[in-house]
Amino acid sequence: MRTIVTFLFALLLTFNLTAQWQPAGDKIKTKWASEIDVNNVLPEYPRPIMERTEWQNLNGLWNYAIQPAGKQKPTSFEGEILVPFAIESSLSGVQERVGKNNELWYQQEFTVPGKWKNNRVLLHFGAVDWKADVWVNDVKVGQHTGGYTPFSFDITSALVNGKNNVVVKVWDPTDEGFQPRGKQVNRPEGIWYTPVSGIWQTVWLEPVPETYIEDLKITPDVDQNTLTVIARTSTVSSTQKVEVKVKEGDRVIASAQSINNQPVQVIMPENVKLWSPASPHLYDVEVVLWNGSKQLDKVDSYAAMRKYSVRRDDKGIVRLQLNNSDLFQFGPLDQGWWPD
Structure with missing residues (x-):
């Protein structure tokens, strides 16, 4: 009987989470928008170039708030955002702009598995655009600047038994700042794209030994x-x-x-x-x-065993080579910026 009750409670919780989140806006969406599971968002291992067996995915619904830049951590939040989708996107469930005069705050709770007890614990971010400050249990664990690169912090000393609290503050001036931003602008039109602010790649925990x-x-x-x-x-x-x-x-x-x-x-x-x-x-x-x-x-x-190089042919034209053989590239540029 207890097993049935537990199952029904978990099923109800899953239904409530799904019901609370919906893609924002009414613009055209890709087929993947309908496949999002808020309880299992981007479940793929986030770093296949260096893979360990143990890890914990923190993607999912986080609390969020937009506040004027320079203000302290909010005492309450405006709602929930689906991480790791940028706040301007439809799949975030928010689809709002932030701008250089505001900061975007995130908050989430997590529990470290007991079997990680004798390990260091790293908190990883696949990418956050642009400047991120991170606290765990009100302890500042690090800061990172750059919207395209992964980063991590050793948060072991900030952890407590039971539930832990992580807070992330993000500032992204987009085209009003000096950072690399591609075609992102605050007033997109023509060939220009909307900003991609905040967490936009997987957030995850990883246990590692003392020397790793x-x-x-x-x-x-x-x-x-x-x-x-x-x-x-x-x-x-x-x-x-x-x-x-x-x-x-x-x-x-x-x-x-x-x-x-x-x-x-x-x-x-x-x-x-x-x-x-x-x-x-x-x-x-x-x-x-x-x-x-x-x-x-x-x-x-x-x-992969491969070699990229260039050489001049008998007419002096520079040719791209793969594995010491000329490689002719031919293909269309298929470029798009979807709201979701």
Whole structure:
């Protein structure tokens, strides 16, 4: 009986959340607008270039408020916004402008899984346009400027048991500021687009060990038949070792190791498969950080063996090359800016 009651309560909650959110406005929408699930928004893993098994998606309905710039955190909020859709978009459920004289505030609660207890916890933002300040439980955890790049903060020291509170403040002057903005303008007409302010890529939590891999840079060299991997770690020690395995399916086809914070250079097989539009082959890459015989961290990635270059032909015309062969590009420009 208790199980049935719990199920019915969860079903009712899901229905209420869906009923509260609707795409804003009456302009034309793409087919994806009807496929949005507020309880499972953009569920795909947000960083496939460096993947771990454990993570928590914070996309969904957040509280929001628009306030004059310079004001303190709002004591109450205006309503709910669907993250990670820009506030000007239909799918946000709001479709309002912010402007340089105002700031956009977000608020959400989250709970850290108990099995993450002995880990550091990172809070990731896929992108926030433009300037973002972030607090967790009223503790300032970081600031980021730039509308197109991902960023993260270690929020471990700000966490509490049970529910945690995250607040994000965003300022975006669009074409009244100096930031890169593409064709976004506050008064769009003709070829110009509406602003894309606030959170517009996935927000998520990730547990990591005390010493972990922060970033990967993978560089193929077709001429030398090598794959070079630089693994940037949170701390550096002479006892650490980075191991890289290149896989095709479940089979390891090449591997290499390095110490002393050196790049790992993997010699690929002679029959390596080159990437091309006709055959876009990707290799799986496993990167493991060791301290002696103890595994500290492991991430999964991927790589393509390909080379882009340019050369002048016998008439002096510059040609684009892929894998040392001329590549002729031909195609239309299909460009649009949909309200949703």
